[in-house]
Amino acid sequence: AQSVTQLDSHVSVSEGTPVLLRCNYSSSYSPSLFWYVQHPNKGLQLLLKYTSAATLVKGINGFEAEFKKSETSFHLTKPSAHMSDAAEYFCVVRPRDDKIIFGKGTRLHILP
Amino acid sequence: DAGVIQSPRHEVTEMGQEVTLRCKPISGHDYLFWYRQTMMRGLELLIYFNNNVPIDDSGMPEDRFSAKMPNASFSTLKIQPSEPRDSAVYFCASSLSYRGSYEQYFGPGTRLTVT
Numbered sequence: 001a002q003s004v005t006q007l008d009s010h011v012s013v014s015e016g017t018p019v020l021l022r023c024n025y026s027s028s029y030s031p032s033l034f035w036y037v038q039h040p041n042k043g044l045q046l047l048l049k050y051t052s053a054a055t056l057v058k059g060i061n062g063f064e065a066e067f068k069k070s071e072t073s074f075h076l077t078k079p080s081a082h083m084s085d086a087a088e089y090f091c092v093v094r095p096r097d098d099k100i101i102f103g104k105g106t107r108l109h110i111l112p
Numbered sequence: 113d114a115g116v117i118q119s120p121r122h123e124v125t126e127m128g129q130e131v132t133l134r135c136k137p138i139s140g141h142d143y144l145f146w147y148r149q150t151m152m153r154g155l156e157l158l159i160y161f162n163n164n165v166p167i168d169d170s171g172m173p174e175d176r177f178s179a180k181m182p183n184a185s186f187s188t189l190k191i192q193p194s195e196p197r198d199s200a201v202y203f204c205a206s207s208l209s210y211r212g213s214y215e216q217y218f219g220p221g222t223r224l225t226v227t
Binding site for chain 1: 154155216217220
């Protein structure tokens with residue numbers, strides 16, 4: 001069965017330090033993978049996507065993610081957190097022949 | 113492009129009343145999705161359309177919920193009668209293609225409160 005697991009429901013980092021949000025997926029085929037961000041009281045916005053091209057994907061606002069097939073992971077990273085990064089982040093799997101699957105989300109807190 | 117447009121942004125209604133949420137997808141997108149987001153259940157896909165035709169409504173919680181897409185530029189989600197447990201944020205999203213790498217574009221959501 002297809003699934004996506006975001007390993008942390010909450011992550012807290014200090015401003016200026018690196019961010020790591022973890023995502024693991026299960027899919028029978030090579031899926032498309034996405035990260036979305038949701039700021040408070042806003043809709044979801046696409047951060048980046050992987051579609052079987054380069055395994056390291058760069059997104060908006062300095063975020064990037066690396067697709068690791070052997071680990072079935074698609075972790076989101078950013079070298080230096082900014083206060084404006086405080087939001088909820090969703091990892092999304094779109095298997096080739098199945099429904100889109102959203103992770104339960106990781107709330108990122110930025111400490112001053 | 114203006115993006116996905118939803119109205120109203122906020123709706124407060126009393127239990128038993130009919131509620132209609134509206135969505136205008138991005139022009140040219142042939143898929144439209146309705147989601148519900150709550151603290152308890154997270155983001156849930158309710159129903160999606162392809163070329164105005166409902167494809168999968170297995171996420172619709174019960175018969176009180178119905179959705180229509182009379183044309184390519186307009187969709188409604190109706191709850192009749194509404195109940196307090198329907199309180200949530202409802203999102204509409206559209207995309208160029210469901211099966212593939214095309215991402216979904218989300219509207220700002222409608223926050224529904226049923227008292």
